[in-house]
Structures are given as C-alpha cells and as structure tokens.
Amino acid sequence: MKRIFSLMILLLVLTGCNRITVMSYNIHAMRGMDKILDAQRIADVILAEKPDLVGLQEVDHLTVRSGNFDALTFFEEYTGMHVIYMKTFDYQGGAFGNMILSRFPVLSQQEIRLPSREAYEPRLLMRVSVLTDKGDTLYFYNTHLDHHGEDSDRPAQMRKIAEILSADSGKRILLGDMNCQPGSEPLNMLNGLMNRCHSNEKTYPADQPERIIDHVYYAPGEGLRCSSFSVIPEKVASDHRPVVAHFRLR
Secondary structure (H helix, E strand, C coil), rough: HHHHHHHHHHHHHHHHHHHEEEEEECCCHEECCCCEEHHHHHHHHHHCCCCCCEEEEEEEEEECCCCCCHHHHHHHHCCCEEEEEEEEEEEECEEEEEEEEECCCCCEEEEEEECCCCCCEEEEEEEEEEEECCCEEEEEEEEEEECCCCCCCCCHHHHHHHHHHHCCCCEEEEEEECCCCCCHHHHHHCCCCEEEECCCCCCCCCCCECCEEEEECCCCCCEEEEEEEEEECCCCCCCCCCEEEEEEEE
C-alpha cells in the first residue's frame, strides 16, 4: 500500500512538472476603474490564478502619483515570486515600466529597447530565461507596444520582436498588451513564427470590453502546447482584464 501511495505522489509531481500557467496583465499603475490605487487587489487577482510566470505592464515604482509606492518590494513579498522590473522611462521621481513575476529560478534577463519615435513613449521588450520544474530552459518575453492609432510605432516594434524571437530557439512564450487586435499588421508578423492562444473574449476596457489587445503567443513545435486560454472577468482592479494561458510541456 505504501508503495502504491508513493507512486501516486510521484505521478502527481511529474504531472505538475509538465504544466505551466502564465498570465499577462496591464495593471494601469495599480489604479482601478474606480480610481482607487490598490496594489493588494491586483496581487490578489494574480495569486487567485496560481501562475508560474506573469507579465505585468504599466507598473509604477516610487512615483509621486502612486504615493512613492515600492512596487518591487511589495510584489516580491506579497506573492513570494521572483521579481524582475525594467524601467520604460523616468516618471515623477520614480519609474514607469514593466515587470515579470516568476515562480521559477531566473537564469538570465535582458532589456531590449524597441523602436520608438522621440515624440512617443519609449517601449521595451523584457526577455528572461527561467528553469522550469521539469529542468527545461524557457524563454519568457513581456512587452507593451505603442498605443497610437494609424500613425503607430507598433509595426517597427513588432519587427524588432520578431527578430529576437527568431534568433532564440527552444521553448518560448511571448505575452503582453500589444495594443492591436488579431488580424492587424503587427500581429500578422508573428504568423509562422509563433502561435496565438486563441479566444474571442475581449480584454479592454475592463468594465465593458470592446477589443482584444492582450495576447499570449508561444513557439510551435518546441514541446509547448497551449491547453487552455481565458480572460479573467475582473472588471474593477485595472482598466484591462488579465489573460491566463495553461501550457503542457513535453
């Protein structure tokens, strides 16, 4: 009986090693649709999904408008995950940028600046490699593309991202607020290179979503399969709804 029990535990552990949950969430500087600044509310939304990797966009750190809130320390202590923060630009005595939370050990990290005109906000791609429970190296990319309309830097930014993705190999997941919908020119640049986790659920604005602009992509044929994808029906904590993808590894 003890042997059977031990085998069941081992099977459960091995099954868990073959699964990864990721989340993308634009947290709107931790200010909700109710105009209330509440980082704990954001963190609770994240923890409820039990993600292994999270890409956050629009993260204030030590800015005046966010009450000099220390986002790095808070998210590290509250979630118990590794925190990587990259500043997009200086803002009100602190920084405005993107963040990655990882349950896995982080092997490397790289900040890649994306093409941005001087009159527009700077943009970047976060590139980290992590060691999964299975012992595989996984590349995880988090980005937030230009928000302008037709006269946008998004095509140039996505071309740069595609170059980076093409230069890497192995298991790769790209996610973020890409400010463009399926079928748009920038997203079409990923065709043949990455697969999108599909859903017809809209992600923005959070209270009454009208557009699909938050996405998760993965490299096909590299031992990753997107088994499910969902948009979390959170209407208040941010102006975007978070998206969650579950992957199987082989």
